[in-house]
Amino acid sequence: MPLPLYLLAMAVFAMGTSEFMLAGLLPDIASDLDVTVGTAGTLTSAFAVGMLVGAPLVSALARDWPRRSSLLGFVLTFAAAHAVGAITTSFPVLFGTRVVAALANAGFLAVALTAAAALVSPVEKGRALAVLLSGTTVATIAGVPGGSVLGTLLGWRAAFWAVAALCLPAALGVLKGIPAGREEREATGRPALRAELAQLTRERLLLVMLLGALVNSATFASLTFLAPVVTGSARLGELWISVALVLFGAGSFVGVTVAGRLSDRRPGAVVAVGGPLLLIGWPALAMLADEPVALFLLVFVQGALSFALGSTLITRVLYEAAGAPTMAGSYATAALNAGAAVGPVIAAATLGTGAGDLGPLWASGLLVAVALLIAFPLRTALTAGRSTEAFR
Structure with a gap:
C-alpha cells in the first residue's frame, strides 16, 4: 500500500479519537455542564448528523478543489472546533462545535475515501479502505482510552485539547504525503455532478448503504453508552472504562484487518459468518455484563x-458507486454516519426503561436483527450483476 494512504490514516486517527472518546467522557461532561447523561449522549448524534449531512454537501462543493488543499483545510477546521469546545461552558456551544467538527470530518473522510481508492488498483479498494479505517481502529485502541484516562485525571477539556494537538502532525502528514495540484482529480471525462447523484437511484447502492447504516447504528448504540455498563452493571471503577475501550478497539482492529483481505473478493463469507455472530453477541453481552471477565471478552469480540x-x-x-468517482466517498461516509446518528438516539431512549444501562446493548441486537432480516430476502438483488457480487 502506498505511503500517502498511511498518512491519510494518521489524520483519520485524530478524528476517530474525537468521535469515539465521548464514550468515556459523557458522565464528566454531563456533570460539568449540568445536563443528563442522555442529553450529553446527543453530542455523539450531533457529530454523526453533521457528518451525514456534510459528507455529500461538502463533497459536492469540494469536487473541483485540489485534494491536498481540501484535506488540509478540513483538518485545521477540525482542530479549531476542538479548541473552542475545550474552553466553552455552554452545552449548546459545545453541541455546535461538534457539528462544525463533524462537517470538517465529513469533508475529510469523503475526500480521503475517494483518494484512497484512487491510490490503488480497482480490485484493491477493500484493502485500501482497511488501511484508512485502521486510523479509526487504532484510535479506539490508543487514542480513545488515552482520552478517557486524560479526562478522568485532568478533566474532559484536556481530552479536547489533546485532539486539537493531534491534528497538527496529521495536517503535516497531509501536506507532505498528498501531491499538490489538480492533475490527480482526473477531471477530464469525469461524470457531471447530476450523473453522480443519479447513482443514488440504484437499488443495490441504496440497499448496501442501508445495511451499513444499520450495522453501524448498532455499534454506536452500545459504544456510546459503554461507560455506564462498566461502572454500573459490572460495578467497576472509572479507569476500567479505558480497559473496555482498549479491548473494543483491539477487536475492531482485528476485524477491519481480516475483513480488508476478504471484502474485495469474498464479502459473502464475512456477512454470512459475521452477521449471525454479531446478532448473538449483543444480547449475550447484556446478559453477562455483570461478570467482568465475560464483559471484557465480549466487548473485544x-x-x-x-x-x-x-x-x-x-x-x-x-x-x-463506481459510477460516481468524486461522490462515492461521501455516500460511504453518509451510510456510516446515518447509523452513528440514529444508534445513540435509540440507545438513549432505552436508558429510561426497565433495561436501564443494558438497554443500548439490547437495542444493538435489535438493529442487527433488522439488518439481517432485510438482507436475507433481498440477497438475490444484492448479488445480481458481475460488477458487484456483494454477497458471493
Whole structure:
C-alpha cells in the first residue's frame, strides 16, 4: 500500500479519537455542564448528523478543489472546533462545535475515501479502505482510552485539547504525503455532478448503504453508552472504562484487518459468518455484563465483528458507486454516519426503561436483527450483476 494512504490514516486517527472518546467522557461532561447523561449522549448524534449531512454537501462543493488543499483545510477546521469546545461552558456551544467538527470530518473522510481508492488498483479498494479505517481502529485502541484516562485525571477539556494537538502532525502528514495540484482529480471525462447523484437511484447502492447504516447504528448504540455498563452493571471503577475501550478497539482492529483481505473478493463469507455472530453477541453481552471477565471478552469480540461486517458493507458502497468517482466517498461516509446518528438516539431512549444501562446493548441486537432480516430476502438483488457480487 502506498505511503500517502498511511498518512491519510494518521489524520483519520485524530478524528476517530474525537468521535469515539465521548464514550468515556459523557458522565464528566454531563456533570460539568449540568445536563443528563442522555442529553450529553446527543453530542455523539450531533457529530454523526453533521457528518451525514456534510459528507455529500461538502463533497459536492469540494469536487473541483485540489485534494491536498481540501484535506488540509478540513483538518485545521477540525482542530479549531476542538479548541473552542475545550474552553466553552455552554452545552449548546459545545453541541455546535461538534457539528462544525463533524462537517470538517465529513469533508475529510469523503475526500480521503475517494483518494484512497484512487491510490490503488480497482480490485484493491477493500484493502485500501482497511488501511484508512485502521486510523479509526487504532484510535479506539490508543487514542480513545488515552482520552478517557486524560479526562478522568485532568478533566474532559484536556481530552479536547489533546485532539486539537493531534491534528497538527496529521495536517503535516497531509501536506507532505498528498501531491499538490489538480492533475490527480482526473477531471477530464469525469461524470457531471447530476450523473453522480443519479447513482443514488440504484437499488443495490441504496440497499448496501442501508445495511451499513444499520450495522453501524448498532455499534454506536452500545459504544456510546459503554461507560455506564462498566461502572454500573459490572460495578467497576472509572479507569476500567479505558480497559473496555482498549479491548473494543483491539477487536475492531482485528476485524477491519481480516475483513480488508476478504471484502474485495469474498464479502459473502464475512456477512454470512459475521452477521449471525454479531446478532448473538449483543444480547449475550447484556446478559453477562455483570461478570467482568465475560464483559471484557465480549466487548473485544463485538468490536471485531462490528468492524468486520461494517467495513465490508462500506467497501461494497464504494464498488456500487463506481459510477460516481468524486461522490462515492461521501455516500460511504453518509451510510456510516446515518447509523452513528440514529444508534445513540435509540440507545438513549432505552436508558429510561426497565433495561436501564443494558438497554443500548439490547437495542444493538435489535438493529442487527433488522439488518439481517432485510438482507436475507433481498440477497438475490444484492448479488445480481458481475460488477458487484456483494454477497458471493
